[in-house]
Amino acid sequence: MGRSALTPSRGTSLTRGPKPAFLSIPAISVLAATSLSVLPIISNHGWWPDAGFLMLIAWRLLRADAWPAWLAAPLGLIHDLMTGAPIGFAVTLWPTFMLALDVIDRRTMWRDYWIEWVLAAIFVGLFVVAQWQVAAWDGAPVYFATVAPSILVGIICFPIAAFVVARIDRWRMGK
Amino acid sequence: MVALAGTRPGWSRRAQYGLFFGFVATVATIVVGLLMLILSLAAPQSYALVRGAAMDFASPVSNALSEVADTTTGLVSGAGNYWNAARQNGELKKQRSAMLRRMIEAKAIQLENQELKRALSLRERDRRTIATGRVVGSSFASPRRFAILSVGTRDGVQVGMPVRAADGLIGRVIDAGAFASRVLLVSDRANIVPARLVRGGLPVIATGRGNGTIDVRPLEVGRNPFRKNDIIVTSGTGGLYPPLWPIARIVRLDDDGAIALPLADPGQISFALVEPPFEPAAIAEAARPEDAR
Numbered sequence: 001m002g003r004s005a006l007t008p009s010r011g012t013s014l015t016r017g018p019k020p021a022f023l024s025i026p027a028i029s030v031l032a033a034t035s036l037s038v039l040p041i042i043s044n045h046g047w048w049p050d051a052g053f054l055m056l057i058a059w060r061l062l063r064a065d066a067w068p069a070w071l072a073a074p075l076g077l078i079h080d081l082m083t084g085a086p087i088g089f090a091v092t093l094w095p096t097f098m099l100a101l102d103v104i105d106r107r108t109m110w111r112d113y114w115i116e117w118v119l120a121a122i123f124v125g126l127f128v129v130a131q132w133q134v135a136a137w138d139g140a141p142v143y144f145a146t147v148a149p150s151i152l153v154g155i156i157c158f159p160i161a162a163f164v165v166a167r168i169d170r171w172r173m174g175k
Numbered sequence: 176m177v178a179l180a181g182t183r184p185g186w187s188r189r190a191q192y193g194l195f196f197g198f199v200a201t202v203a204t205i206v207v208g209l210l211m212l213i214l215s216l217a218a219p220q221s222y223a224l225v226r227g228a229a230m231d232f233a234s235p236v237s238n239a240l241s242e243v244a245d246t247t248t249g250l251v252s253g254a255g256n257y258w259n260a261a262r263q264n265g266e267l268k269k270q271r272s273a274m275l276r277r278m279i280e281a282k283a284i285q286l287e288n289q290e291l292k293r294a295l296s297l298r299e300r301d302r303r304t305i306a307t308g309r310v311v312g313s314s315f316a317s318p319r320r321f322a323i324l325s326v327g328t329r330d331g332v333q334v335g336m337p338v339r340a341a342d343g344l345i346g347r348v349i350d351a352g353a354f355a356s357r358v359l360l361v362s363d364r365a366n367i368v369p370a371r372l373v374r375g376g377l378p379v380i381a382t383g384r385g386n387g388t389i390d391v392r393p394l395e396v397g398r399n400p401f402r403k404n405d406i407i408v409t410s411g412t413g414g415l416y417p418p419l420w421p422i423a424r425i426v427r428l429d430d431d432g433a434i435a436l437p438l439a440d441p442g443q444i445s446f447a448l449v450e451p452p453f454e455p456a457a458i459a460e461a462a463r464p465e466d467a468r
Contacts, residue, residue, distance in 0.1 A: 044387025088211030
């Protein structure tokens with residue numbers, strides 16, 4: 001959220017950011033990952049990771065200025081529409097996570113790979129628990145054991161998302 | 176690596192305001208999201224149009240990709256059929272002749288049934304399949320069990336219609352776009368199907384468990400009536416699902432019920448048939464998933 005308020009002065013090679021068109025790459029990549037939900041994967045379990053959410057968290061952990069925090073809401077709306085989640089679910093949750101990460105950014109002194117993975121694990125867990133609770137409110141109260149494996153799958157898949165995001169960011173910053 | 180500096184605007188008044196309004200905007204979107212969530216939980220049908228449009232938007236991709244996936248899996252499983260073909264052939268021939276005998280018996284029973292119904296002057300409504308589509312997607316990252324079907328309102332599909340495959344019941348339509356529709360599978364926790372045991376005709380209730388299996392309980396509490404490999408079929412109660420559609424096979428017993436596996440696996444079936452509801456009045460009820468209980 002914060003960095004977007006500080007529009008850097010352009011010109012010098014030190015403060016120069018990516019070209020304006022490439023500022024939208026993070027949001028576009030999250031949309032692309034969200035749209036993986038149209039893949040013809042017919043599963044009897046809901047254990048596949050939520051690619052859009054993993055990309056969102058990976059981008060936000062890599063860069064605080066990937067997007068303004070409110071942009072997570074429209075991204076969440078598209079997530080809800082594409083995945084069939086109750087509309088408003090990710091619209092509420094994703095900006096909340098962005099604010100939470102802003103707070104965490106102020107508190108943490110050091111950041112390394114393992115801390116990022118732990119943070120991502122916590123947020124993946126929160127996301128799946130929220131999904132489970134909203135499904136229960138929506139008339140489908142399944143046992144928690146039914147959704148617990150998807151937390152594990154999400155945590156294991158996070159490094160892949162982080163790797164993809166880091167590669168995209170390197171390419172984006174080169175432009 | 177030192178942590179990201181976070182949000183320190185420094186002395187710039189402009190940056191401070193920018194930060195503050197960014198925060199306000201984010202909180203506002205969270206409030207809006209919360210309202211949308213409450214609306215979609217309280218009145219799911221208020222988003223019917225948007226949801227349908229979103230599915231139509233995605234359907235060409237899903238359809239094209241699912242054809243590719245079908246071809247690939249077909250190549251793999253097709254090769255396996257050549258293994259030990261001669262013995263398989265002999266077994267299949269034996270099965271076929273046994274089936275033919277059973278079929279002739281069944282035809283005789285059907286004839287007798289028709290005559291009895293005529294004698295009782297029961298009238299059967301003409302039932303025609305509304306649309307035939309393919310399962311092109313599913314909710315693979317969610318505790319809900321939905322499938323995406325490649326037919327929509329342009330083919331006559333409406334919210335609430337029951338969907339089946341040749342093997343048995345799949346579920347019912349809960350969102351319909353022009354070219355695609357979303358099906359609530361029988362294995363979803365919110366899908367509760369009035370059913371009965373084929374052996375004995377005892378009325379039971381089939382509830383999804385959210386993991387591809389179904390929880391089956393007898394309507395009357397008492398002795399556990401189930402046996403392994405029992406088949407349950409729809410009873411037609413409630414008017415949504417027509418009677419005598421196969422649903423599931425019992426695979427495990429528990430204290431007062433059983434766990435069953437749906438006979439029609441959405442990942443295996445090639446075609447899904449959308450049928451009219453048994454009693455058309457039931458379609459309004461089915462439009463609200465919570466009230467179907």
